[in-house]
Amino acid sequence: MLARFKTLSVNRFTFITALFYVCIFNIPLFGIIRKGIEKQPDVDPIFIATMPLFLAFALSFVFSLFTVKYLVKPFFIILTLLSSSVFFAAYQYNVVFDYGMIENTFQTNHAEALMYVNYASIMNMLLTGILPAYLIYKADIQYQPFFKELLHKVLFMLAMLAGLGIIAFFYFQDYAAFGRNNDELKRYIVPTYFIGAASKYINVHYLQTPIEYQPLGLDAKNVSANPNGKPNLLVLVVGETARSMSYQYYGYDKPTNAHTQDQGLIVFKDTSSCGTATAVSLPCMFSRMGREDYDSRRAYAQDTAVDVLNHGGIKVQWFDNDSGCKGVCDQVENISIDLNSDPELCTGQYCFDQVLLNKLDETLATAERKDTVIVLHVIGSHGPTYFLRYPPEHRKFTPDCQRSDIQNCSPDELMNTYDNTILYTDYIISEVVKKLQNQQDKFDPAMLYLSDHGESLGEKGMYLHGAPYSIAPIEQTSIPMLAWVSEDFSKDNHLDMACLAEHAAKGGFSHDNLFDSLLGLMNVKTEVYQPKLDIFASCRG
Known part of the structure; x- marks a missing residue:
């Protein structure tokens, strides 16, 4: 038997x-x-x-x-x-x-x-x-x-x-x-x-036959003519896993933007992501395609926004402290942070985002006097090990969740540890702004920050991100987008800041706007530029 x-x-x-x-x-x-x-x-x-x-x-x-x-x-x-x-x-x-x-x-x-x-x-x-x-x-x-x-x-x-x-x-x-x-x-x-x-x-x-590569914007030209003779400098901070509902700027009741609140940032309300995971959102937000017609296979076979900027004579540099640029920066100068590069900020498994500030210092110290875009791809709020995203001195909200099986933390602990990552990213942004302010004798500087997607923290029983977009909760698709513009940048590039603040408050933005907004900010003219998608165009005189 x-x-x-x-x-x-x-x-x-x-x-x-x-x-x-x-x-x-x-x-x-x-x-x-x-x-x-x-x-x-x-x-x-x-x-x-x-x-x-x-x-x-x-x-x-x-x-x-x-x-x-x-x-x-x-x-x-x-x-x-x-x-x-x-x-x-x-x-x-x-x-x-x-x-x-x-x-x-x-x-x-x-x-x-x-x-x-x-x-x-x-x-x-x-x-x-x-x-x-x-x-x-x-x-x-x-x-x-x-x-x-x-x-x-x-x-x-x-x-x-x-x-x-x-x-x-x-x-x-x-x-x-x-x-x-x-x-x-x-x-x-x-x-x-x-x-x-x-x-x-x-x-x-x-298995499929590769799509023939399609260059874009080969006609691109930099038409900036700053009367003060200073070149434009834009630092684009690409966030990771930051959701807007955890930002004080978007009505959250905790001081998660304490570091930047006095720096005069412009807050773009109601901004949505292209996807719910980095592998989709990152190439999508830099592609000519919008979310509705995005196709990853075609995206990898055509130029990105940073490529078009490069065609237009803009110096582009990409520094990555996350999981790579997913093909976006392959044709421009790019560096992935060595996880053993700084004994104080790196463990061999990850680095705190402050390592990017050091890289920014090095770059600005030897920067050419020409129009430049520097991309800082931060690890931001990448989970589930949120507690590893901020140094001990930035552990402001406690008790926090000091473990990776986040479903076993209390809701308050989980929210606190995630909020610490948002506050720490806010610190990184504030330091970027300070460094740019110190460059105003050589450049007309500006900063733009936006995240790749949001995050679920137990709402409706969902954690992390990556839900199919058709059923994804707003926690995974609603993202922060912030800008800081120096007085000389706004003046020399004819940006009406009062208009821009009013326009930003109306909301209705998305990753679809990034491609043309970057070209517009850097005064790059090309046939692939679509002014209606440039969030700065309506406030440019």
Whole structure:
């Protein structure tokens, strides 16, 4: 009897594996179903009861396609390990692995990946990944002669289809209506959704014929003519994971902008991001395409805003303390901060953003007297290890969350540690402004800051970022955008500052405005420039 229990037929192995995926890896899916039921209280309880069966039948049918001798064990071991990670992200943080998140994952570096390793993630991998993978490895799967095995598999698959057909016969309209009202359901099905997204990413980036590269703005010309003879200097600070609702400037009730509040920054209200993850937002915000027509494959095959500035004779430098520029800065001077470069500010795994201030000092000390754009890509509020984003002396809001499994911190602790990152970024911005003020004898300086996307901190059960844009909460898409403009810059570039402050207060901005705003600020004229998207154009005399 025990021997029979240990020995599994292929079909029994398939069905048991499918049940495991339904009962464990799809727990987040049933959480979404529960929310859907709460919105639709008159739903038939028998229909709801069929959902686990429907999913088990469907997965069993799909899994049968891969239960081939010599393939079955390595395939399901790898699939189970991957599904374990996806399940943990969805269960703990409500993160969905769609195409954008897959793209972000592929572009995550080693140091960034380690930030997600904690006790909870290790235990999850042990219990739902490694242990089941070991049991799959040890399973005694018995194979019959080829044609007999094939017949049994076909009959099994037909039985699964019959089960699906019977459920659909009685509840097709219910499934259709419930699915329309809860479109996000399909994104939580493990493993089909993340496998589909990963397959699409691999196809787009590795299997399709590369798109011919398209230069943009080769006609670009710098038409600035500052009467005082000083060149323009713009420092663009690109933030990471900063959301506007945690900014004092946007109505937040904590002093998260204490460092810049007396520096006369202009606050652009109601600004939205192009995506909810760096791998999407960063190339999108510098591309000629807007969010609605953005295509990552085309974006990587054409010039960016910094390339057009470079074509126009503007000196462009990119300094990165985050996860890289995602191709945006590949054709201009760029430096990624060495994580061992400063023993006081770097640990070998990360650097505090103050390291960029030192790099800015070095650059300004030897800067050419020509129109220049310097991009500082900060690590800002990158989670989940928010507590590693600010030095101890900038730990102003306490108690904070001194751990990476942020879901186990209290709401106040989590909010405090995130707010510390915002306040620290505000300090970085204030120091950039001070350094630019000290350059006014040589340059007409200005500063522009905006974040790549926002962050969820437990609202509606969601953490971190990367949600599909169609269902992303405002916490992940509403971002801060700030500007500081020196008196000489505004005067020599004919900017009406009162007009700009009034225009900024009206709101309605997005990453779509960045491309043309950069060209406009630096007086670069080209056929690809669209004045209607330049947020400074209406206030330029």
